[in-house]
Amino acid sequence: xxxxxxxxxxxxxxxxxxxxxxxxxxVADGEFDRALSVQVLEYVPDVDRALRELWRALRPGGRxxxxxxxxxxxxxxxxxxxxxxxVLRAWDDHLAHPALPxxxxxxxxxxGFAEVAATGHAFVSAEFTDETYAVATMAxxxxxxxxxxxxxxxxxxxxxxxxxxxxxxxxxxxxxxxxCFTGVRA
Numbered sequence: 001x002x003x004x005x006x007x008x009x010x011x012x013x014x015x016x017x018x019x020x021x022x023x024x025x026x027v028a029d030g031e032f033d034r035a036l037s038v039q040v041l042e043y044v045p046d047v048d049r050a051l052r053e054l055w056r057a058l059r060p061g062g063r064x065x066x067x068x069x070x071x072x073x074x075x076x077x078x079x080x081x082x083x084x085x086x087v088l089r090a091w092d093d094h095l096a097h098p099a100l101p102x103x104x105x106x107x108x109x110x111x112g113f114a115e116v117a118a119t120g121h122a123f124v125s126a127e128f129t130d131e132t133y134a135v136a137t138m139a140x141x142x143x144x145x146x147x148x149x150x151x152x153x154x155x156x157x158x159x160x161x162x163x164x165x166x167x168x169x170x171x172x173x174x175x176x177x178x179x180c181f182t183g184v185r186a
Contacts (some may be wrong), residue, residue: 023049030059038067041104045096051111058185064113066181071098076134077173079162087159090148091141101179113183124175128167134174138163 002017009015020026022044035054044050054064071092078084092098101118108116125134142160146153166172 023053025053025057027057029056030062032057033059033062035062035064036067037065039069041066042068042071042095042097042100047097047100047104048107048111051107051113055112055185060185062185064108064181064183064185066104066108066183067178068097068100068104068181069176069178070101071095071176073175073177075173075175076163077166077171078159079166080159083155083159083162086151087141087145087156090145090151093148094144101177101181104179104181108181108183112186114186116181116183118179118181120177120179122175122177124173126173128164128172132174133176134172138174 002019006017009017018026022040023046035058037054041047041050058064071088074088076084076088105116105118123133125132128135130136138160142156145151145159146156151159163172
C-alpha cells in the first residue's frame with residue numbers, strides 16, 4: 001500500500017510516507033496536518049489508544065478522517081440463508097471490532113477530538129461483477145472462512161458458487177454501510 005500511495009503522490013512535494021503500526025506512530029507530536037485511516041481501526045484491539053495516538057500526531061487544528069465498516073449492516077441475498085449466516089458470523093471473527101462505527105464518534109470525542117461528524121455510505125451491489133465491492137470482498141471472505149472451524153473450505157466454496165449462480169440468474173444482491181468519521185484536534 002505504501003508503494004501504491006507513493007506512486008499516486010509523486011507530484012506532491014509535501015507528502016511523505018512512513019511505515020508504522022498503531023498504536024505507536026513513528027512521528028513527533030503534532031507532526032501531521034491531516035490523518036487518514038481507512039478500514040484500519042476495526043482491526044486494532046485498543047481503539048482508544050489508537051485514537052489517542054492519532055490525536056497526538058496531529059497539530060492543533062489538524063483533521064482526521066476515519067473510515068470503517070459496520071459489518072453488522074452486511075446484507076447478502078442467499079438461497080441457503082443458514083449457510084450465509086455461518087459464513088458472515090465466521091467472517092466477523094477476523095475483526096477486533098465488527099461494529100466499531102456504533103461507538104466511534106463517542107470514542108473520538110472522549111479522546112479529545114472536536115467537531116466529530118459521521119456520514120454513512122451504502123455500498124450496494126445488485127450485479128455480480130468484479131468491479132463491485134461485494135464481489136471483491138467475497139473473495140477475501142471465502143479465503144478467510146475456508147480456514148474457519150465453523151465453515152471450512154467446502155462450505156466456503158459452495159457459498160461462492162451459490163453467489164455466482166445468483167449472479168448468472170440476475171438475482172445477486174449485497175449491501176453494507178461504511179462510515180466516514182471526521183474530527184479536529186482541538
